[in-house]
Ligand SMILES: Nc1ccn([C@@H]2O[C@H](COP(=O)(O)OP(=O)(O)OP(=O)(O)O)[C@@H](O)[C@H]2O)c(=O)n1
């Protein structure tokens with residue numbers, strides 16, 4: 246579709262999108278139970294900062310991101326120590342019990358007309374501006390919204406209850422959902438609120454949009470955009486970030 250667009254149409258879209266704010270939403274209210282550390286994982290040291298500090302700086306530095314709204318745990322004791330805490334583009338809200346509640350709380354702070362919400366996990370500090378740019382550009386092809394995702398690489402198995410292989414699942418059309426996920430903010434807020442109220446399990450923003458009948462676009466993202474979940478993800482993220490900084 247993009248390939249068949251006339252230059253004047255592309256220019257029109259670029260100008261139209263330029264007048265619409267992009268607000269980054271960062272769910273950072275989790276406790277990091279799988280990490281098993283002595284503090285919420287987003288505050289664990291990473292290079293010269295911590296996981297959340299690196300994620301926020303990356304988003305604050307992007308020229309197309311107007312504001313960053315971060316959802317924090319009600320008992321958060323660490324955020325005020327970050328060098329980004331007083332940044333004029335940064336706003337905080339109190340998160341909720343599940344990730345989806347935290348995202349919804351942050352979306353309620355978005356009042357800009359026709360804003361786009363770019364939702365990104367605090368726990369994914371290895372995101373690059375290159376991937377953000379690719380996702381923002383995809384609004385032309387996917388005006389309903391899109392997510393970064395990675396095609397499944399390995400042979401996939403379905404397990405049976407006894408822990409054996411029940412079958413091999415075709416990986417043909419399977420993707421890993423990553424973040425950021427980009428949607429019109431008002432629609433996302435409406436669909437997320439409705440999905441939560443209906444008791445639907447919403448593990449990412451696309452799930453809420455899918456539940457409302459929307460088919461978000463899939464935009465191939467870099468495989469180093471990992472979510473730090475378990476202890477052995479931290480050295481991997483350190484390695485990826487060092488490599489990215491060497492490439493700059
Ligand atoms: N109630 C919650 C739960 C999670 N998150 C955030 O959502 C992102 C993805 O969640 P996950 O990696 O699962 O983080 P945790 O919930 O902290 O980890 P765990 O499931 O191991 O406890 C993280 O940035 C986390 O801080 C949130 O804002 N509010």
Ligand SMILES: C[C@](O)(CO)[C@H](O)COP(=O)(O)O
Nearest residue numbers: 344366422423424448449472
């Ligand atoms: C949104 C997400 O990062 C997409 O991969 C993920 O679903 C959220 O974290 P969780 O570990 O699935 O709770």
